Amino acid sequence: MGNVQIVPPREGEGTSRRNFYVVAIYGLWGAISAALGLPALVYLLFPPKAKKGEEWIEVGDIGRLAPLSPVELTFRRTRVDGWKVISEKSTAWVVKTADNQVTAFGPQCTHLGCAYHWEDAKGQFLCPCHTSLFSIDGKVAAGPAPRPLDRYQTKLNGSKLLLGKLQGSPEKKS
Amino acid sequence: MRRRIRGVNEWVEHRTGIQSAVRQFLYEEIPASSGWHQVFGSVAMFLFMVQAFTGALLAFNYAPTPGDAYNSLRYILTELTGGRLMRGLHHWGASMIVVVVVLHMVQVFLYGAYKKPREATWMVGVVLLLLTLAYGLTGYLLPWDNRAYWGTVVTTQIAGQAPVLGPYLSRLLGGEGAIGVVTFARFYGLHVLLLPPATIFLIVLHVFLVRKHGVAPLPGDELKAKQKFYPQQVFKDTVAIFIAFAILFMMAVAVRVPLEQLADPTDTSYIPRPEWYFLFLFQTLKLFSGPLEVVGSVVLPGLAVLLLILVPFIDRGQMVKVTRRTVALAFVLLAAIGWGGLTAAAVRSTPKEALAAAVDYSGPTDWMQLSPEEMVGIAYFRQENCVSCHAIGDQGKAVGPDLTKASIHKDAAWMIQHFKRPSAMRPGTSMPPIQLTDAQLNSLAAFLLKLNEKNATALDNAPDFAAQGALLYQTNRCGACHLVNGGGMKIGPPLNGLSKRQSRSWVEDHFADPRKMAPGSIMPSYKLAPKDLENLTSYLFALPD
Numbered sequence: 001m002g003n004v005q006i007v008p009p010r011e012g013e014g015t016s017r018r019n020f021y022v023v024a025i026y027g028l029w030g031a032i033s034a035a036l037g038l039p040a041l042v043y044l045l046f047p048p049k050a051k052k053g054e055e056w057i058e059v060g061d062i063g064r065l066a067p068l069s070p071v072e073l074t075f076r077r078t079r080v081d082g083w084k085v086i087s088e089k090s091t092a093w094v095v096k097t098a099d100n101q102v103t104a105f106g107p108q109c110t111h112l113g114c115a116y117h118w119e120d121a122k123g124q125f126l127c128p129c130h131t132s133l134f135s136i137d138g139k140v141a142a143g144p145a146p147r148p149l150d151r152y153q154t155k156l157n158g159s160k161l162l163l164g165k166l167q168g169s170p171e172k173k174s
Numbered sequence: 175m176r177r178r179i180r181g182v183n184e185w186v187e188h189r190t191g192i193q194s195a196v197r198q199f200l201y202e203e204i205p206a207s208s209g210w211h212q213v214f215g216s217v218a219m220f221l222f223m224v225q226a227f228t229g230a231l232l233a234f235n236y237a238p239t240p241g242d243a244y245n246s247l248r249y250i251l252t253e254l255t256g257g258r259l260m261r262g263l264h265h266w267g268a269s270m271i272v273v274v275v276v277l278h279m280v281q282v283f284l285y286g287a288y289k290k291p292r293e294a295t296w297m298v299g300v301v302l303l304l305l306t307l308a309y310g311l312t313g314y315l316l317p318w319d320n321r322a323y324w325g326t327v328v329t330t331q332i333a334g335q336a337p338v339l340g341p342y343l344s345r346l347l348g349g350e351g352a353i354g355v356v357t358f359a360r361f362y363g364l365h366v367l368l369l370p371p372a373t374i375f376l377i378v379l380h381v382f383l384v385r386k387h388g389v390a391p392l393p394g395d396e397l398k399a400k401q402k403f404y405p406q407q408v409f410k411d412t413v414a415i416f417i418a419f420a421i422l423f424m425m426a427v428a429v430r431v432p433l434e435q436l437a438d439p440t441d442t443s444y445i446p447r448p449e450w451y452f453l454f455l456f457q458t459l460k461l462f463s464g465p466l467e468v469v470g471s472v473v474l475p476g477l478a479v480l481l482l483i484l485v486p487f488i489d490r491g492q493m494v495k496v497t498r499r500t501v502a503l504a505f506v507l508l509a510a511i512g513w514g515g516l517t518a519a520a521v522r523s524t525p526k527e528a529l530a531a532a533v534d535y536s537g538p539t540d541w542m543q544l545s546p547e548e549m550v551g552i553a554y555f556r557q558e559n560c561v562s563c564h565a566i567g568d569q570g571k572a573v574g575p576d577l578t579k580a581s582i583h584k585d586a587a588w589m590i591q592h593f594k595r596p597s598a599m600r601p602g603t604s605m606p607p608i609q610l611t612d613a614q615l616n617s618l619a620a621f622l623l624k625l626n627e628k629n630a631t632a633l634d635n636a637p638d639f640a641a642q643g644a645l646l647y648q649t650n651r652c653g654a655c656h657l658v659n660g661g662g663m664k665i666g667p668p669l670n671g672l673s674k675r676q677s678r679s680w681v682e683d684h685f686a687d688p689r690k691m692a693p694g695s696i697m698p699s700y701k702l703a704p705k706d707l708e709n710l711t712s713y714l715f716a717l718p719d
Contacts, residue, residue, distance in 0.1 A: 021405035028416040035423055036224070036263075040231055043256035048249070083237070083249030085719075 048082075056155055056162040062094060062102060063159030068136060070095045070118045070125070072107070075163070092152055092163060093118065093125070095136060105138055106150035106166045125149070138169055200408065205391035206398035208407055211285070212389065213414035214278035219377060220415045221271040224422070225309070226370060228264040236316075238362040240355055243318040244436045248535065251433060262426030268310055270422055272451045275306050280506055285496055286489065287390035293486035295383040298376055300483050305373050310449055312365040315358060319535070323437030324446030326361070327353055332459075336472045352439065393493055433535050435716065440678040443708065445525060454516035457523075540629040541636035542718050544621070545661040546653060549644030549713075551621020552636050554614055563605070566630050574605060578627045589619040617648070643713020646706050655697070658717060666697060671719040681711050 059075040070093050078087045092104040105125075109116045114129035124141055125134040132143030139148050153164030187193045235254060237246040250257035279299065282288055288296035315326040330349030334340045348356030401407070438444070448456050455475060462470035481488075489502070541549070563573040584592075588599065593615045596605040608615065625633060647653065653662035656669050672681065680691060685707060688697040702710065 018405060021409040025405060025409055025412045028412045032416060032419050035419070036227060039256040039259050040227070043231060043254060043260055044234065046255040048253040049255075082235070083242070083246040083253075 056164050058157070059092065059094075059104075059161050059163050061159050062096065062161045065094065065096045065102075067096045067098055067100070070105075070136065072117070073104075073161075077163075093149075094161065097137075102154055102156065102161060103138070104152040104154050104161070104163055106152065108150070109145060110140075110147050110149060111143070111145040200402075200404035202385065202403040203400040204389045204403050204407060205395040206401055207392040207395050208389055208401065210410055210414070211281055212407070213411050214274055214281055215384075216411035217414050217418045218271060218274045218278050219381075221267055221274055221418065221422075222373065222377065224419070225264060225267050225271065228260050228267065229366065231260050232264055233366065238316070238358070240318050240358050240437065243316060243358070244433075247317050247433060258430075259426055262429070262431055263422060265431045266422055266425040266429070268313060269449070269451065270418065270425075271306055272310065274418065275303055279303065282390075283485070284499060284502055284506060285390065285392070286491075286493055286499055286502065288486040289390075289490070289493055290486070292383070292387050292390060295380060295387065296486050297483050298380045298383065300479070302373065302376050302380060303482075304479065305369055305376065307451075309365060309369055310451065312361040312369070314449060315353075315361045316365065317433060318358070318437050319434040320437055320441060320444050321434050321446065323353060323439065324441075324444050325448055326357065328446055328448070330357065332471045335468050337468065390493075393495055435535055436673065438678055438715075447524060450517070453520040454513050457516040457520040460523075540632035541640060542716060543659055544624065544633070544636075544644075545659050546644045546647045547617050547661065548621045548624050549636070549640060550614075550617040550648045551619070551624075552633065553641035553645045554610060554618045555621060556638075556641065558608055558610075558618075566625070566634065574603075577622060578625055578630045586616065586619040586623060589622065590615045593618065637712075637716075639709045639712040640716055642706075642709040643711075646702070646710045647713065650700060658714075669714050670717045672717065673715040674719060678711055678715065681714065682707055685710075 057075055057077050059073045065071065072091050073094050074089060074091050076087055077090045078085055091107045093107060094102065094104045096102055107115055109127035109129065109132055111127065111130055111132050114127050116125045116127035116132070116134070118124075119126045122133075123136065125136075125138075126132075127134075127143070127145070130144050132145035133141040134145065134149050135141045137148075138151065140146075148169035150166050150168055151170070152166050155162040155164065183193065232250065235246060235250050235257070237243060247261070250261060282296065282299070311329060314329075315322045326349075330344055330347050330353065333347060334344035334349065336343055344350055346360070348354075348358075348360045447453070455471075458474060459467065459470040462468075541552070544552075560577070565572045565574075565576040566578055590612065592599040593608040593610070595607055596603045608618070610618070621633075647658070652658075652669075655666040656662050657664055658669050662668075676684075684691040684697075685700045685702060687699050688695040689699075
């Protein structure tokens with residue numbers, strides 16, 4: 001190290017060494033960015049590992065429910081919310097059809113998630129946010145809603161109604 | 175196309191001057207002697223950026239309150255893909271940044287690069303070292319497991335000992351009385367809100383000063399032509415950064431960062447230990463006792479920091495070659511020996527229990543799901559030393575058959591008969607009969623039926639307190655009234671999630687006199703030996719929710 005030398009100017013040393021440096025710099029930084037960035041994307045975008053499947057929740061007795069007159073039933077369900085299992089109030093609009101089938105709609109408008117309600121006078125579900133209208137079978141009658149109301153899986157135990165997962169409507173876009 | 179890009183570039187350059195600023199930064203002239211010994215600063219800065227990046231990612235899935243902190247971290251480790259890697263990078267990155275910052279300082283110290291006019295650069299650097307350690311201190315609490323809690327108890331007590339300022343410091347850290355939500359919020363606030371901007375500001379100042387005075391030359395440099403920072407030195411910095419990152423990444427993947435049980439302020443058996451780079455301070459503390467303790471905890475470290483800051487004013491001679499800086503070299507060697515000796519002494523004095531007691535709650539904890547009956551089986555399995563002849567996966571000797579292989583699993587009745595008289599069921603076997611009662615053999619069989627290749631390691635992880643606790647649970651017939659992991663009766667309350675409902679001391683007092691703690695309880699009182707009480711309570715507290 002110590003001996004004094006006059007180092008010739010670098011200009012003439014040729015560009016191959018310089019090119020090697022530049023390529024190595026970009027290459028190594030590229031590798032580091034990928035090794036950090038890809039796991040970060042996976043970490044943020046992959047859903048959490050699946051928890052136990054949702055069980056059926058009993059929401060009430062629908063024996064006395066009049067056909068074609070929707071009621072909003074309130075129930076508690078436990079939901080996995082990140083690192084917590086929370087017990088929360090949830091509702092469903094339950095309709096008994098003319099042929100005694102039961103349908104349970106999720107309580108949110110399919111447009112932007114507002115809570116809708118049943119307008120007895122109109123015989124339709126009305127969302128107050130952007131006036132989407134749904135007919136009693138959940139189909140979009142008017143307004144900006146892009147698809148029919150979501151439905152819960154349903155099961156009857158005698159006259160007790162059990163609700164499962166919330167799913168999209170079985171019908172395609174209206 | 176090329177012309178358009180150039181057009182855009184020119185537009186941006188004209189409006190912002192970014193290109194010429196970058197060019198000025200990269201084509202900075204540095205002394206001819208610059209080289210590999212000057213890479214540490216860049217590596218430290220890179221590691222700081224990795225910490226900021228992984229820290230932000232962890233914060234996206236982390237709830238900074240006691241209790242929730244632990245659960246959300248467990249969620250990151252066990253539920254999220256890549257979560258363990260992120261925590262590993264952040265955890266090992268913290269250790270690595272301490273190492274690199276110290277190496278950076280040692281290099282600057284050995285070369286005497288702090289000399290006039292670079293005194294301020296050095297002093298800012300010392301403050302940055304202190305900030306690095308402050309991250310380590312505040313971040314240590316954030317997992318809120320036993321290790322974090324008890325480590326911080328000691329830290330805040332030490333801060334409270336500082337002369338004059340002590341009481342104010344401990345009030346500032348929220349450590350008055352007990353460590354709880356206030357301390358946690360302040361440590362978190364420091365760790366993510368106050369320290370990062372302070373660090374960024376000081377790094378910018380530090381780099382600005384380095385640029386202002388230029389990289390420190392060696393004697394004789396003035397005769398040589400200067401070189402440019404880019405690309406040769408940038409290449410060396412990049413290679414060093416890449417090596418550091420590769421090591422960090424491998425550690426994050428290969429070395430598991432444990433998560434102990436949820437912080438338990440009533441756990442009297444826990445032996446706290448600080449992070450490895452603080453062990454020397456911990457050991458220094460032991461050298462002083464009684465009224466002198468404050469010397470080891472506050473005065474000596476304080477003086478050391480002061481001395482470090484004043485280095486440029488103590489050594490004011492001309493720059494000389496590294497090889498002639500014998501005093502500096504001797505000083506570094508002494509410091510290294512002192513640090514190494516204290517750390518080694520601290521490691522050697524760490525009781526085995528402090529290492530053994532740690533159960534990794536972030537790992538596969540299949541043993542938590544076992545019924546008490548099966549858990550007791552583990553106790554007998556260990557007591558009878560079955561692994562002296564049987565292999566369990568890749569552990570144990572292979573004299574007898576591998577017990578994880580499902581093919582040898584018969585039904586429980588066959589196994590019990592086989593335990594009693596091995597040769598009657600398997601003529602010619604060399605296995606001796608097991609001298610246990612039918613009920614005990616039943617537990618052993620229950621465990622072996624549960625054992626398979628997948629859960630073998632996880633079940634082998636089952637801590638001794640759990641096996642012993644389950645044994646007590648069985649012998650006291652707790653299952654006649656209580657439910658654990660779906661087995662037992664519902665006369666008393668189910669015991670899963672007990673740790674969420676009651677404190678440890680409540681449970682221990684409750685065993686001695688149930689009615690005093692829960693009026694109207696029909697549970698009889700249990701007079702347990704202290705060790706048994708501890709094992710049983712630990713076992714019940716380890717049960718999943």
